[in-house]
Amino acid sequence: MVLSSSSLIFVIDFDKTISTNDVVVELMELYGDPGWQEVEDKVETGEITLRECMEWELNSIEITKQDYVRSIGEILQLDIGAKSLFTWIGLNKYPVHIISDSLTGIIEYAMEVKKLGVGLDYKIDAHSIIWTKHETISHIHFSNEPCIHNCANCKVSKVIALKKLNPNSTFIYIGDGFTDILAAHEADRIYARKDMFLADKLVEANIAHHVFLNLYGVLNDLKAKYGEKYISDE
Ligand SMILES: [Mg+2]
């Protein structure tokens, strides 16, 4: 049996999906403007967009590059099943797109320093800190220009673009939050972290999905559905 090695494509959120905490929020508590919670309240009331909120929040962080890297190491907590899930995906040679409203450096830390990316074909799409030559923050480079939904990172348009490029692939989406809703709707199979915003909204909208407590739950379901490992005799 010959199956294309790219028959599944994974699109995965980072904060509270691959990690169990939100490093940007914790960095803001340590290095940001204490007014960030009030700014988030303005999103709830519709006074500002999510993108404007994220621009304000990310630009409020004052940190040196050295403290940033050290803080990520201290703060970042990975899901207990992340390494096993990525190992299985890597063995099967499925591509992974990590599309996130987090910062590229945080995700790179997980993939490189914490070695989640070993043997994995992955791409990171997130926001980036542009550093000055003195290693202080110059500005934040957002992963895309403003979109019609006012996303900071427009996950849905990126999933739609990937589907156009890979019309025969099955898209697997793994996420937890508000910014995953539109993108998850575009996927063929959705995994949503239990008791979080995405899972609640999918129940409300009556959209088929699988809930997970941790990423071992996703891995076990994938193994049951797609096999322990693809056997290809090309
Ligand atoms: Mg998330």
Ligand SMILES: [Zn+2]
């Ligand atoms: Zn958008």
